[in-house]
Amino acid sequence: MAIKEDVYYEGGPHIGDLIFHCVLAITVVFIPITIGAIIRAIWVRYRITSRRISVTGGWMGRNRTDLIYSEVTRVAVVPRGLGMWGDMAVQLKDGSRLEMRAVPNFRELYDKITEHISPKAREASGLSV
Numbered sequence: 001m002a003i004k005e006d007v008y009y010e011g012g013p014h015i016g017d018l019i020f021h022c023v024l025a026i027t028v029v030f031i032p033i034t035i036g037a038i039i040r041a042i043w044v045r046y047r048i049t050s051r052r053i054s055v056t057g058g059w060m061g062r063n064r065t066d067l068i069y070s071e072v073t074r075v076a077v078v079p080r081g082l083g084m085w086g087d088m089a090v091q092l093k094d095g096s097r098l099e100m101r102a103v104p105n106f107r108e109l110y111d112k113i114t115e116h117i118s119p120k121a122r123e124a125s126g127l128s129v
Helices: 015-024 028-043 106-116 119-124
Strands: 007-011 045-049 052-057 063-068 072-080 085-092 097-104
Touching: 007 097, 007 106, 015 028, 015 097, 028 052, 028 097, 045 106, 052 097, 072 106, 072 119, 085 106, 097 106
Parallel strands: none
Antiparallel strands: 007 045, 045 052, 052 063, 072 085, 085 097
């Protein structure tokens, strides 16, 4: 018997991040950051479900990271692009951190993720228990 897994988000980074960085490329200083945004738009994919967070990325999308909510000790978000997208950092019990850049609907996804983490992790994330 399979346990149902609801998908909250499946897709790539917010398109506004790519557009913003392409506009910044008119100055030579921001070209490396723009290249990073292009690579992220092409190869990074997020999948956030009721059971786990999966990030596929790396060169040509060959790396995949999966984590389950019981391993999460803290979640932090930072708004970007006038609040249309944001960066999310998920800290794990072993001290490692998964950083997701330019996450669309990051506030709603943050709420969904914090519904599934432990009360101690919720408190560490700045939420009242």
